[in-house]
């Protein structure tokens with residue numbers, strides 16, 4: 001075996017030490033209400049972009065966030081760049097912040113940055129000043145090269161500056177937020193010690209709470225470990241009733257949403273994240289997924305995500321990042337089923353759901369493979385069932401019914417799916433709805449010969465049918481008798497062609513609801529022992545049935561004999 005690349009050596013990594021916790025309670029909890037949401041699209045999301053958002057993109061994103069229903073929005077790091085500073089000024093000066101929305105800004109614990117951040121917020125009705133400094137072991141030892149006490153002192157000094165500057169702008173209703181950045185890499189008792197030191201300065205009360213944000217700046221372990229960390233902080237932190245415990249998870253191990261959810265079970269009140277998960281490295285926690293996870297459990301997410309197409313197009317335009325087609329809830333393919341057994345199950349469940357919902361509009365959604373109804377997010381059912389070589393009869397039948405009103409009986413579904421399977425294999429691509437319909441028409445509605453007129457004489461013993469059929473070789477009159485119209489027609493055709501014909505299956509429906517609606521009929525005809533399916537369409541149901549039989553005869557290859565042909569054949573014989 002070829003050796004691995006020498007760099008690919010797991011031995012240089014160590015497992016994250018689990019939290020020793022005897023009184024773990026969060027696994028037994030359940031989430032019953034939405035958390036407070038805070039969007040950090042315009043700060044953490046923006047700082048991670050190759051090209052940070054332009055002022056107009058920031059404004060477009062801000063308007064989307066407001067429309068989606070965020071009440072807290074981190075609008076930037078105003079001390080970092082003139083663009084961010086000007087954007088905060090624009091929101092305030094142009095009165096663009098709705099009364100029920102609070103903007104938040106981030107600052108390091110350095111006085112000139114704090115002063116500049118307060119400058120940016122001059123005149124704001126309400127604002128959250130978010131202060132952070134790194135507390136993890138690696139940051140203390142290698143980045144700051146400072147002791148635990150010295151790092152705590154940065155936080156305390158920052159908290160004092162924030163308090164002092166806020167007092168100079170009493171026209172604004174302030175709320176303070178502190179993040180021990182890189183919390184997941186910080187000893188829990190030390191993180192609590194630093195947070196307590198900060199709240200000693202800020203002196204929050206249950207009426208005027210401080211937000212303590214506990215970031216998984218880097219996701220370092222499984223989500224249960226994060227939940228243990230959060231529960232431990234909630235249990236040991238001072239003034240818990242005067243704090244809002246906020247989480248800010250990243251997705252380094254792909255579990256940003258899971259960690260946030262377990263963190264909520266562990267006692268947190270608030271989640272920071274971004275729409276569709278843009279953010280540093282593998283991204284921030286995706287609020288769309290977290291909120292839709294609540295929604296799909298029957299919990300009001302308190303965000304309106306119904307216009308998912310607007311969310312996707314705005315996020316894609318502002319971040320210049322494409323949403324993955326399999327992104328939870330939002331991706332183009334997440335409600336699509338290509339595989340036959342999934343399509344079959346969806347088709348059957350949707351029919352039951354439609355019937356149940358007609359009786360009881362409040363009935364619960366229970367459709368295999370679809371955790372939510374795609375229509376809730378503005379997706380149509382047309383996008384659900386898509387056909388390729390993995391698809392079966394149920395999916396094809398679903399497309400024909402949804403898009404064209406064609407309700408194929410089961411025996412026709414079985415027959416037709418073979419043609420679509422072949423088409424998909426030949427083209428090696430997805431088969432579109434229009435392709436499926438074309439195949440149906442060219443296979444079953446061949447109309448090589450057409451019913452011109454017919455007359456029917458019904459009696460107790462038998463029906464007598466006379467019909468004129470238009471063929472490429474001219475018109476042809478045929479007549480026959482039987483039990484019912486189709487039997488009479490089949491016997492007429494049998495006599496004319498000299499083939500043994502038996503009608504095996506028949507089905508019909510109308511293609512609409514009004515009186516003029518066309519009838520669609522389907523037949524399966526045995527011709528000399530071989531079965532052929534076909535369809536007929538006409539405003540007249542009998543005409544449609546006769547046409548379907550005629551189409552089956554055309555498909556069988558049996559030729560209709562004109563009198564002259566018959567005579568010459570007899571003469572030759």
Ligand SMILES: CC(=O)SCCNC(=O)CCNC(=O)[C@H](O)C(C)(C)COP(=O)(O)OP(=O)(O)OC[C@H]1O[C@@H](n2cnc3c(N)ncnc32)[C@H](O)[C@@H]1OP(=O)(O)O
Pocket residue numbers: 044047077079080081107108109110113132133134143144154181217280
């Ligand atoms: C996990 C997160 O997402 S945190 C947010 C990160 N976001 C950003 O950094 C985007 C915006 N930041 C910036 O544009 C710049 O960092 C600025 C303008 C804020 C500051 O720029 P600069 O002063 O040039 O440098 P820089 O950010 O590299 O600061 C490093 C210095 O600040 C110190 N520092 C870093 N963070 C903090 C903090 N939160 N509190 C106090 N000091 C800090 C460092 O120890 C270092 O000190 P040193 O110069 O004595 O070695």
Ligand SMILES: CC(C)C(=O)C(=O)O
Pocket residue numbers: 044106132179181182213215216217218248250
């Ligand atoms: C500033 C903090 C909250 C942050 O962005 C992080 O830790 O990821």
